[in-house]
Amino acid sequence: MSVSSDDLQQHVLGLEKAQRMAEFFTVLGDANRWRILSALAVREMRVRDLAEVVDMSESAVSHQLRLLRTTRLVRYRKQGRNVFYCLKDRHIFNLYREASEHLDEPADEE
Amino acid sequence: MSVSSDDLQQHVLGLEKAQRMAEFFTVLGDANRWRILSALAVREMRVRDLAEVVDMSESAVSHQLRLLRTTRLVRYRKQGRNVFYCLKDRHIFNLYREASEHLDEPADEE
DNA sequence: TGAATACCTGAAAGATTGTTCATCTGTTAT
DNA sequence: ATAACAGATGAACAATCTTTCAGGTATTCA
Numbered sequence A, B: 001m002s003v004s005s006d007d008l009q010q011h012v013l014g015l016e017k018a019q020r021m022a023e024f025f026t027v028l029g030d031a032n033r034w035r036i037l038s039a040l041a042v043r044e045m046r047v048r049d050l051a052e053v054v055d056m057s058e059s060a061v062s063h064q065l066r067l068l069r070t071t072r073l074v075r076y077r078k079q080g081r082n083v084f085y086c087l088k089d090r091h092i093f094n095l096y097r098e099a100s101e102h103l104d105e106p107a108d109e110e
Numbered sequence C: 001t002g003a004a005t006a007c008c009t010g011a012a013a014g015a016t017t018g019t020t021c022a023t024c025t026g027t028t029a030t
Numbered sequence D: 001a002t003a004a005c006a007g008a009t010g011a012a013c014a015a016t017c018t019t020t021c022a023g024g025t026a027t028t029c030a
Helices: A003-011 A015-027 A031-042 A047-054 A058-070 A091-104 B003-011 B015-027 B031-042 B047-054 B058-070 B091-104
Strands: A074-079 A082-087 B074-079 B082-087
Touching: A003 B031, A015 B015, A015 B031, A015 B091, A031 A047, A031 A058, A031 A082, A031 A091, A031 B003, A031 B015, A047 A058, A047 A082, A058 A074, A091 B015, A091 B091, B031 B047, B031 B058, B031 B082, B031 B091, B047 B058, B047 B082, B058 B074
Parallel strands: none
Antiparallel strands: A074 A082, B074 B082
């Protein structure tokens, strides 16, 4: 535990990077955000349409969209007094797929 | 918004599945858990070694490991009074890679 | 200009989460 | 048997997150 311990410390995620990873995954750690993202995976939508589809208040949706915007998971374009949102990032699909596979795996796997 | 709306509802993640997705990603939404996972990615380790490497109390590490166990992200084997933990699931690597790529992307992409 | 619409935002309340502390179980060594 | 050690666990407190509520801005329409 002297030489190999030094090696280890180099591989352990630094506090800063670990923090950025955590912040990103925290955004994906909410059921309503996933419902919003899955709706936007179908097509771009306005805030009020999203609110109806996922059964949330417009305000709550707007708050969540702000978070998804700052995390660069969604993009938006203004058209008159409407704001259309859509997925920004292809990575979401991959993350979704990986998580699904993990969750669908039997309790004992390797 | 009559026919296409029906289609939409079928694609939006149901509450139950969205909840399971969220719970899984919530586990990955903590910096200390990522540090633990990254340490275990190097080699299997005991609780007290982990505690030292990631600079947390043994108790805190143990609590986190329980969560990682129930989420089937880590596995353990007992040997005497030691308990060795290691990563259980290859999916973590893919999730890590996807997240890293996303985070490393320039602010304006796509 | 005034009313209606679409969306955003700050503050606060309620829920959730992570760590600490004290304690407990099980194993090894003397 | 007793002490020391490795780890697990419950309760509680602090910090964080999510929604609601009450307004606020910007755009459209009459």
